[in-house]
Structure formats: structure tokens, C-alpha cells
Amino acid sequence: MANAEIIAVGSELLTPQRIDTNSLTLTEALNNLGVEVVGKQVVGDDRIRLTEAIRESLKRAEIVILSGGLGPTEDDITRDAAAQALGRRLVFSPEQEAILAAYFQRLNRTMAENNRRQAHLIEGAEALANPNGTAPGQFFRTGAGALILLPGPPRELKPMMENEVVPRLRKMLPRQVIRVRTFRITGIGESDLDRMIAPIYTRYENPATTILFASGDLFVHLRARCDSEQEAEALLKEVGDPIAEKLGDLVYTQNPAESLEGVIGRLLQDQKATIATAESCTGGLIAARLTNLPGSSKRYIGGYITYSEKQKQEVLGVPAELLAQYSAVSRQVAVAMAEGARKQSGATYALSTTGYAGPEGGTEQDPVGTVYVGIVGPHGTTIERIKHGGDRERVRTYSTQSALNILRKTLINHR
Amino acid sequence: MANAEIIAVGSELLTPQRIDTNSLTLTEALNNLGVEVVGKQVVGDDRIRLTEAIRESLKRAEIVILSGGLGPTEDDITRDAAAQALGRRLVFSPEQEAILAAYFQRLNRTMAENNRRQAHLIEGAEALANPNGTAPGQFFRTGAGALILLPGPPRELKPMMENEVVPRLRKMLPRQVIRVRTFRITGIGESDLDRMIAPIYTRYENPATTILFASGDLFVHLRARCDSEQEAEALLKEVGDPIAEKLGDLVYTQNPAESLEGVIGRLLQDQKATIATAESCTGGLIAARLTNLPGSSKRYIGGYITYSEKQKQEVLGVPAELLAQYSAVSRQVAVAMAEGARKQSGATYALSTTGYAGPEGGTEQDPVGTVYVGIVGPHGTTIERIKHGGDRERVRTYSTQSALNILRKTLINHR
Numbered sequence: 001m002a003n004a005e006i007i008a009v010g011s012e013l014l015t016p017q018r019i020d021t022n023s024l025t026l027t028e029a030l031n032n033l034g035v036e037v038v039g040k041q042v043v044g045d046d047r048i049r050l051t052e053a054i055r056e057s058l059k060r061a062e063i064v065i066l067s068g069g070l071g072p073t074e075d076d077i078t079r080d081a082a083a084q085a086l087g088r089r090l091v092f093s094p095e096q097e098a099i100l101a102a103y104f105q106r107l108n109r110t111m112a113e114n115n116r117r118q119a120h121l122i123e124g125a126e127a128l129a130n131p132n133g134t135a136p137g138q139f140f141r142t143g144a145g146a147l148i149l150l151p152g153p154p155r156e157l158k159p160m161m162e163n164e165v166v167p168r169l170r171k172m173l174p175r176q177v178i179r180v181r182t183f184r185i186t187g188i189g190e191s192d193l194d195r196m197i198a199p200i201y202t203r204y205e206n207p208a209t210t211i212l213f214a215s216g217d218l219f220v221h222l223r224a225r226c227d228s229e230q231e232a233e234a235l236l237k238e239v240g241d242p243i244a245e246k247l248g249d250l251v252y253t254q255n256p257a258e259s260l261e262g263v264i265g266r267l268l269q270d271q272k273a274t275i276a277t278a279e280s281c282t283g284g285l286i287a288a289r290l291t292n293l294p295g296s297s298k299r300y301i302g303g304y305i306t307y308s309e310k311q312k313q314e315v316l317g318v319p320a321e322l323l324a325q326y327s328a329v330s331r332q333v334a335v336a337m338a339e340g341a342r343k344q345s346g347a348t349y350a351l352s353t354t355g356y357a358g359p360e361g362g363t364e365q366d367p368v369g370t371v372y373v374g375i376v377g378p379h380g381t382t383i384e385r386i387k388h389g390g391d392r393e394r395v396r397t398y399s400t401q402s403a404l405n406i407l408r409k410t411l412i413n414h415r
Numbered sequence: 416m417a418n419a420e421i422i423a424v425g426s427e428l429l430t431p432q433r434i435d436t437n438s439l440t441l442t443e444a445l446n447n448l449g450v451e452v453v454g455k456q457v458v459g460d461d462r463i464r465l466t467e468a469i470r471e472s473l474k475r476a477e478i479v480i481l482s483g484g485l486g487p488t489e490d491d492i493t494r495d496a497a498a499q500a501l502g503r504r505l506v507f508s509p510e511q512e513a514i515l516a517a518y519f520q521r522l523n524r525t526m527a528e529n530n531r532r533q534a535h536l537i538e539g540a541e542a543l544a545n546p547n548g549t550a551p552g553q554f555f556r557t558g559a560g561a562l563i564l565l566p567g568p569p570r571e572l573k574p575m576m577e578n579e580v581v582p583r584l585r586k587m588l589p590r591q592v593i594r595v596r597t598f599r600i601t602g603i604g605e606s607d608l609d610r611m612i613a614p615i616y617t618r619y620e621n622p623a624t625t626i627l628f629a630s631g632d633l634f635v636h637l638r639a640r641c642d643s644e645q646e647a648e649a650l651l652k653e654v655g656d657p658i659a660e661k662l663g664d665l666v667y668t669q670n671p672a673e674s675l676e677g678v679i680g681r682l683l684q685d686q687k688a689t690i691a692t693a694e695s696c697t698g699g700l701i702a703a704r705l706t707n708l709p710g711s712s713k714r715y716i717g718g719y720i721t722y723s724e725k726q727k728q729e730v731l732g733v734p735a736e737l738l739a740q741y742s743a744v745s746r747q748v749a750v751a752m753a754e755g756a757r758k759q760s761g762a763t764y765a766l767s768t769t770g771y772a773g774p775e776g777g778t779e780q781d782p783v784g785t786v787y788v789g790i791v792g793p794h795g796t797t798i799e800r801i802k803h804g805g806d807r808e809r810v811r812t813y814s815t816q817s818a819l820n821i822l823r824k825t826l827i828n829h830r
Binding site: 012014015016017019021023024025027028031036037038039040041042043044046049053056060210212221277279282283284285286287288290291292293294295296297300301302303304305306307308310311314315344345358359360392393396 | 429430431432434436438439440442443446451452453454455456457458459461464468471475625627634636692694697698699700701702703705706707708709710711712715716717718719720721722723726729730759760761773774775807808811
């Protein structure tokens with residue numbers, strides 16, 4: 001298997017505010033070609049350091065990709081440094097100049113003199129077309145592999161990697177098929193998930209398994225790399241099916257592009273059902289998730305954010321006695337809020353939340369982080385108490401995720 | 416000025432899913448000491464590569480900080496590689512073993528045999544206390560500077576950098592004072608902002624200026640590095656005051672920790688005023704922002720998410736004729752929604768949005784991305800039409816930011 005190194009160029013990437021994310025795009029594309037990334041680095045706008053870094057990377061890896069530093073100014077040192085590291089000259093390309101001139105003409109702008117720098121190619125390199133910017137990329141074949149220059153802006157680099165670099169590398173590399181199977185999971189922590197499925201996936205090096213975690217949303221990716229599609233699919237079945245069985249309804253979808261709110265939208269659509277929300281502590285976050293998707297207005301009727309007791313009474317008709325007897329954060333009030341929202345809106349289902357997001361509030365029985373989730377629908381009432389730790393933002397985000405997951409399970413049960 | 420390089424260790428940081436963010440924490444702390452980061456890299460769990468990388472970094476920079484690879488397993492190679500690069504032995508420290516044993520006892524867990532690895536120090540290195548984990552850090556003084564080993568988990572690395580590393584480095588380095596001035600800005604694009612203020616800040620190397628952009632929210636940081644506090648403050652005034660004047664009310668705060676919703680909360684509190692929201696296309700995002708902050712329940716009364724025309728009529732009392740005559744996405748309906756929300760809730764102010772988030776909908780006059788924002792308060796009505804490009808998510812996020820900014824300006828005008 002071939003190895004690659006990635007070098008991001010730019011002093012701004014060495015500040016506390018900026019991070020190189022292009023390397024993630026490049027790594028994914030390289031992995032899909034069966035190429036492993038064995039190192040990556042950031043070098044500032046320093047010609048000597050960059051030349052040295054390229055030279056060293058070319059010793060360690062067959063493929064070296066640089067991003068950034070291809071602009072028209074003195075600071076843009078990547079062309080020079082790469083040529084020097086390879087011991088080649090930079091050659092002016094009239095063809096590239098014509099492409100640049102045409103680009104500026106399309107934008108009705110005059111080409112500045114210093115843009116001519118961008119028409120210089122490393123002797124022997126192929127130019128890579130950049131439809132979204134001025135800097136062409138460069139692809140220089142070395143004995144063992146290639147040195148590749150790409151511009152820094154992601155909207156230029158991304159399509160160039162896909163359309164220009166990947167096809168060239170694919171021709172150079174031994175043919176391999178990559179197939180991926182994804183599980184999207186919620187309702188469990190990362191370490192508990194790993195404990196459940198590690199006994200299955202650790203027995204295999206291929207497919208490679210990665211677990212990803214973001215605000216209560218988990219991804220498990222299995223990536224099989226084989227000589228044929230059949231082989232790859234069989235491998236994903238062999239490892240993925242036991243994982244699917246072990247995780248059961250913790251998996252909300254195996255479609256990597258389908259979000260939790262997307263699954264809920266699909267379940268509602270299947271039932272020709274609609275939904276309304278009545279939120280207290282989540283303050284609109286659930287509504288925002290449910291209205292995230294195009295076309296959600298067909299299923300989402302409306303929402304009420306009732307922060308005060310007065311609003312809970314006036315807007316949702318929660319009885320004052322209930323609030324007095326059980327307090328606003330209680331099972332009883334959560335149910336009454338959902339009932340009120342359902343009645344008000346005429347939706348098939350209504351979902352409510354009431355709880356303590358913190359940092360103030362909470363009781364001994366229901367400390368900060370406690371949220372009651374109520375769901376009322378044609379088949380009856382679901383009420384759950386959830387409890388998340390952390391600060392206000394974490395409690396709100398995780399409670400939103402939990403509430404949506406309770407809704408998903410309710411919709412599945414009543415399917 | 417001293418230079419530093421940062422090496423993050425771990426094969427997981429070479430996958431398409433993970434990125435090294437520790438280097439941002441480390442860079443900020445180093446910059447504040449007057450140390451410039453001249454390169455950073457990621458090396459996988461490969462002892463030979465890592466040893467070589469450390470050796471090379473020590474040639475280029477006085478200070479080299481490694482993060483990760485200090486765990487108890489065979490894969491954790493940082494200790495070994497660092498010792499080898501320095502030509503030193505690893506020495507078992509009974510004192511560190513005792514600290515580890517005590518740590519496990521506090522957690523009521525038994526210490527595994529392989530944790531003893533973590534009690535090995537590079538000969539001549541100081542141990543750095545890690546109250547949040549098992550791996551001690553290490554601080555090795557070289558002739559020119561230091562090689563520093565820190566664990567990978569941010570919640571361990573961060574406090575160790577602050578409490579253990581920074582004080583040691585400060586003693587080694589020439590004394591410098593760093594002062595920062597921050598502007599938080601909204602209502603303008605990054606390149607327009609830069610065009611406005613570049614003539615001011617580019618005349619100075621000190622303070623260093625960085626511009627940061629995230630979803631319509633902009634930060635300008637000026638960082639002055641001087642021998643005395645007075646000198647630094649004077650410099651920030653010299654550069655910052657003309658920037659403040661040039662930007663006017665585009666700057667919503669100069670407090671780096673205060674968000675746009677925080678400013679709004681403060682303005683409402685000053686007026687002893689409350690607010691309610693009536694959202695259509697933003698679907699709860701504005702409510703979620705306004706309820707983000709602790710104590711927001713004192714100012715935020717409640718919200719209505721009225722997606723359908725029926726809801727706009729029933730919940731907010733928008734007249735059917737208005738909807739028929741002007742359509743739901745119109746100035747008239749935005750105002751009626753805000754009026755309805757204000758009346759319903761009894762809040763001092765009410766804010767409404769109605770628009771086309773896309774991808775479907777829109778008209779010739781009001782294409783996808785158009786949103787009407789209405790604000791009704793004791794001093795009258797504000798109505799603005801905004802238009803953002805991009806996909807549904809971008810339109811919703813940017814419209815939310817714009818609407819909050821319109822609210823901020825309204826509150827300032829009526830102060």
C-alpha cells in the first residue's frame with residue numbers, strides 16, 4: 001500500500017484561531033484510493049523551512065500533497081519551494097496565462113501583473129484545472145509517486161482533488177475497491193458503545209472501524225478495502241450484521257446522510273402524521289431540528305416555547321393547580337403541555353419538554369440537567385425523565401437529542 | 416523571540432474524521448508568552464517516525480511540545496521516542512508510581528500492571544502533575560529551551576499547559592507583556608470588513624491583527640506584545656480606536672466573551688424589558704439563541720413557531736385577508752405576526768420572521784433566501800427585508816444572526 005504525507009502551507013494556520021481542515025478532505029480521498037496518510041504538518045510562509053519539509057516528506061512517502069501558498073503574492077512560496085525541493089526550474093506557461101486571462105475576463109476584472117506568477121509550472125509538472133480560482137494545481141510525477149500542489153481555499157481544493165488528482169492517482173495505484181457501511185446511533189455514550197461492539201470489530205483489520213461522536217450523535221464506519229466489490233460487500237456483511245444485531249434500536253439509520261430528524265420526518269410521512277412542539281428548557285432547539293429539513297412544513301405544524309408558568313397556562317392550557325401541585329418541571333406538566341400543544345395545533349403528535357437547563361434551579365429529586373419529555377399521540381401518552389450532565393449548553397443539546405430519540409422510538413412502536 | 420514546534424501523536428489523528436485541536440490551545444499559550452509557533456505536525460503511532468520527527472524539530476525550534484501517546488499501552492510510544500531522540504534513558508520513578516497508585520485508589524479501581532509504564536520519566540526530566548488522568552507530563556530542559564510531553568485528552572492537557580508548563584517557560588523566557596483587544600462584529604462580510612480596516616491595521620506589525628469568521632459572526636483580535644503594560648495598552652488604543660470609529664455600530668461588543676444574544680439580554684435588562692418571538696422560516700433558531708444564556712427566563716417570555724398559515728391566524732391572530740392579499744412572506748404579515756406575539760405574550764418587544772429558507776418556494780420579487788423581520792415594541796414598529804444566499808441551513812443560520820442584529824439596533828435606538 002502506498003503512503004502519503006500532507007503539508008498545509010500558511011502562517012495563518014499557525015495561529016491559535018485557524019486550523020487546517022483541508023487535510024481531512026485529502027485524507028478521505030486518499031484512504032478511498034487505498035493510500036494511508038502517515039504524517040501531516042503545517043509550515044508557515046517560510047521558503048527555507050518549506051523546501052526542507054517537502055524534501056523530507058518525499059523521502060518518507062510516495063505521495064506528497066501540499067495545500068495553500070499558490071496565490072499571486074510574494075508570500076505565496078509553495079511553487080518556488082516545491083521546485084527547489086525537486087531540483088527543477090519553474091517554467092512560465094503561456095497556456096496557463098491565457099487561462100488566467102480568460103478567468104479574469106469572465107469576472108470583468110483586470111488581471112494584475114503579479115497574477116502572472118501563477119502561470120509558472122514546475123518543469124515537467126502537469127497543470128490541474130481550477131475552475132473556482134486563479135491558482136492552477138500541479139501534478140509532478142516522481143519515480144515512486146507524485147508531488148501534488150493544490151490551492152488552499154476548500155472550495156477550490158475539494159473539486160480539484162476529486163476531479164483532477166484522484167483520477168491521476170487511481171491510474172498509478174493498484175486497483176482496489178472500497179466499500180463503506182455506516183451506522184448512526186444515539187442514546188448511548190461513546191465508551192459504552194465501544195464496549196458493546198469492540199469484541200466484534202477488533203477481530204478484523206479489514207474492514208477498518210472508526211467511531212465518531214458529536215453531541216450525543218454517534219457514527220460507526222466500517223471501511224472494507226478489497227480486490228472486488230463482492231468481497232468487500234461480503235466482509236461488510238460479516239462484520240456489520242452482528243454489530244447491527246447487537247445494537248438493535250440504538251441504530252436509528254444505516255444511511256450515512258440521514259439525520260435523526262430525517263428519520264423522524266420519514267416515520268411521520270409514512271403515517272401521514274404531523275407534529276407540534278411545546279418546549280420549555282430546550283427553548284426552540286427541538287423545533288429548529290425538526291424544521292431543518294427541506295419540506296418539513298408538510299409535517300411540522302407549529303411550536304410553542306413557553307418559558308414562564310403564565311405562558312404554559314395561557315398558551316397551552318396547563319391547569320394552574322397542576323403547576324402548583326407538581327411544579328413546572330414534572331411528569332404531569334410535561335403531559336399537559338403536550339396535550340395542550342396537540343389540541344391547539346391539531347397535529348397528530350405533540351412533543352413537550354420541561355426541565356432545568358441550569359446553571360440555576362433544580363430540586364433535590366430533580367437536579368439541574370433533569371428534563372421531562374412528553375409525547376401525546378393517537379395511541380396514547382409517552383412520558384420519560386432524562387438527565388444529562390454538564391453546562392447549560394450541553395444539557396440543552398443533549399436533551400434535544402434524547403427527546404428526538406424518544407419521539408423516534410414512539411413513532412416506531414406505533415407504526 | 417523563541418520559536419516552538421508542536422507534534423501531535425496518534426494514528427487516529429491521521430484519519431479523515433479526527434483533527435488535532437490541542438495545538439490551538441498550545442499555540443495560544445505560547446503566543447501569550449511571546450513564543451511563535453513555526454511548525455506543527457501529526458505523527459502516527461510509529462516509533463521510528465516519531466523519534467526522527469522529534470530530532471528534527473529540536474534542530475529547528477527551541478521549544479518542542481508533544482501531545483498524546485502517553486497512555487499505558489504498547490501503542491503509546493511518546494516516552495520512548497522522546498528519550499531516544501534526546502539520547503537519554505527512561506528511568507522508573509517510584510514517586511510517580513505512588514502518585515498513580517493513589518489516583519487509582521481515589522477512583523476505587525485497581526491499577527493495571529501496564530500502568531507502571533506511565534511511571535517512567537526521561538532521565539533528567541521533571542514530572543508535570545496531571546490531576547485529571549494517569550499520564551504525568553514531562554518537562555526536559557535542553558541547552559536552548561525545552562522538550563515537553565503532555566497527554567492527549569484536552570481536559571488533561573489544557574490545565575497542565577496552564578499550570579505546569581507556562582510558569583516554567585515564563586521563568587526561562589525574556590519577560591514580555593501581551594494585551595489583547597477584541598471587536599465582535601456582525602452585519603458585514605469578511606472581505607468587506609477587511610477592506611474597511613486593512614488600511615489601518617496593516618501599518619502595524621505590532622499589534623498583530625487576526626480576523627475570524629463564523630456564520631455571520633466576526634472577530635477582530637489585536638494582540639500587542641510589549642515590554643510594559645502601559646506600552647501595550649497605548650498601542651491597542653492607537654490602532655483600536657480608529658478601527659472602532661471606522662466600524663461604528665457594526666461592532667456589537669468589545670467584550671470577547673459576550674455573544675450577540677448576550678448583548679441583547681443586557682440591553683433588555685437595562686430597559687427592564689422582555690421579549691417574545693414569532694418564527695416561521697427560522698423555525699425556533701432565534702428562540703434557541705435568546706434562551707442560550709443562563710437567566711434568560713427573566714427576559715424571554717415565550718415563542719411561537721407558526722409554520723402554516725392556519726397557525727399564523729389561530730395562534731398569532733394574523734388576519735386571513737392579509738395572508739391572502741400579501742402572502743405569508745411579506746412585510747405586512749411579519750408585522751402582524753410580531754403584533755400578535757406581543758399581544759399574546761404581554762412582552763415589551765416581539766420579534767418575527769417569515770421567509771423562504773428553501774430549497775423550494777420563493778417568488779420573483781422574493782426569491783429563496785428572502786426573510787422579512789418584524790419588531791414591535793413600545794416605540795413602534797421596525798420592519799426589514801433581508802436576503803441571504805446558500806442552502807437552507809445557511810439561510811436559516813444567517814437570517815437568525817441578521818434578525819438578532821436588527822433587534823440589537825432597535826434596542827439601542829430606543830434606549
